Amino acid sequence: MGLAHESQDMQDFAAEVRRFLDAHAAKAPDRAAVTWGEGDDSMAYFSSLPPEEEAEQVRRARAWQRTRHENGFGWITGPPEYGGRGLTPVHDLLYDAVESEYDVPDTGVLAVVGLGMIGPTILAHAQPHIRERWLPAMYRGDAVACQLFSEPGAGSDLASVATRAVRAGDDWVLNGQKVWTSVAHHSEIGLALTRTNPDAPKHRGITAFLVPMDAPGVEVRPLRQMTGGADFNEVFLTDVRIPDDHRLGEVDGGWTVALTTLMNERNTVGSEGAGPVAAALSPDHLSALMRATWTWDDRALRARLAELLVDAMATGYLNDRARRTLRAGIAPGPERSVAKLMYGQNLTRAAHFVSECLGPRIIADTGRWGMYSWSELLLATPALRILGGTEEIMKNILAERVLGLPKEARA
DSSP states (O other), X not given: OHHHHHHXXXXXXXXXXXXXXXXXXXEOOOTTOOOTTSSOOOOOSSOOOOXXXXXXXXXXXXXXXXXXXXXXXXXXXXXXXXXXXXXXXXXXXXXXXXXTTEEOOOOHHHIIIIIIIXXXXXXHHSOHHHHHHHHHHHHTTSOOXXXXXXBTTBSSOGGGOOOEEEEETTEEEXXXXXXXXXXGGGOSEEEEEEESOTTSOGGGSEEEEEEETTXXXXXXXXXXXXXXXXXXXXXXXXXXXXXXXXXXXXXXXXXXXXXXXXXXXXXXXXXXXXXXXXXGXXXXXXXXXXXXXXXXXXXXXXXXXXXXXXXXXXXXHHHHHHHHHHHTTOOOOTTHHHHHHHHHHHHHHHHHHHHXXXXXXXXXXXXXXXXXXXXXXXXXXXXXXXXXXXXXXXXXXXXXXXXXXXXXXXX
C-alpha cells in the first residue's frame, strides 16, 4: 500500500507540474536529435555573451524563478515557513525531469551556486531571522548568492584562507581578497570564509559570514577568461563591516559551515549531465563529426570514442544510483565525489577526442559548421578539472573516506 500510495503521489505531482508548465511555457525541441549542419553549433560551457545580453539572461532567469515560486515550484524541498513546498528530493528530481521537456529560461545563474549550495548552508547554520530575510528572497529570484571561498593563496587548500575578520563591538570588520567567484557581479549576498583566530590550527580558526554585496568596501572586478567570457570575478573586501547576526555557525567554527557548502557543491556539479554540450556529446553527433572530418576509418579513434561513451554511460548510471539513494531517504555521501570527478574528466576527454578529429580546424575558423566552435569547450576544460574541488582533492576524499586508505601526510 505504501509503494502504491507513493506512486500515486508522484503521478499527481507530475500532472500538477505539467499543468503549470503547459500554462507558462512552450514545449522544447528535441534536444537529443542533433542533425549535423543544422542549428546553432556553439559548444560553449561558460558564457561568452556581451554584458548587456548576459544581464538580460539574468533578468529572464529571475523572472522565471519568480514564476516558479508563485506557483509552488520555487523551492520544492524547502521548509514551508521559508516559502518552500516541504516535499522530498524525489519530487525535486521529478520536477527537473518534466521541466527539461519545456523551453524555459536557464536559471543556472541562480541555481548552481545560490540555490544549490548557499541556500542549504543558510538553512543549516543561520539565525532564524536571517533565514527569513534571505531564503525566501533567494528562492523567489529576488536575490542571487555567490561563494566567497577561494583566495589567491588558498585555492585547493581552502583552510589556508587569509581574509581577516576582526571583532568590533557588535560588528565584524573584514579585509581580504577572494578570487574565481562565480556570479559575484550579479549577486546581492555572498558567503565568505574568514580567518578569525590566526593562532589556532588552520581548520579551527575560520568563521563564516554572509556579506551583502552592496556593503561599503566590497569591490567586484570581473576576470576575463580565455573563452572570451567573464563568468568569474575577484572580490576585494576593504574594512567591510558585517553585523554579528550575519555570522553562520560558531566563531572559529566556520569549517563545519564550509563542509556543508562543499558537500552541496559536489552534489550539484556531479549530478549534471554534460551542461550545455550534452546533446553534442551524443554518439550520433560524435560519429557524424568523425565522418565530416574523414576520421571514421581510424580504428584507434573509434576505440577512443567507444571508451568515451562507456564512461559517459557509467556516469549516468552512477547518478541514477544516487537518485535511488535519495528516493530511499539516504543523504548523499562522499561517493558523490566520484560523479563530480567523472563529470570533469568526461568533458575533458571529449574535448581532447574532438581536437584529434579536427586537427588544426579547432584553432582556425574555416567557417565550416561544427568545427571551430569546439574550441569553446576545449578552452573551458582546465576549469572543469578545478571547479567544485580539484581532481586531486576528489581523489583524496575517495581514497580516505570511501576506500579507507591511510590519510595523506599533511604539514
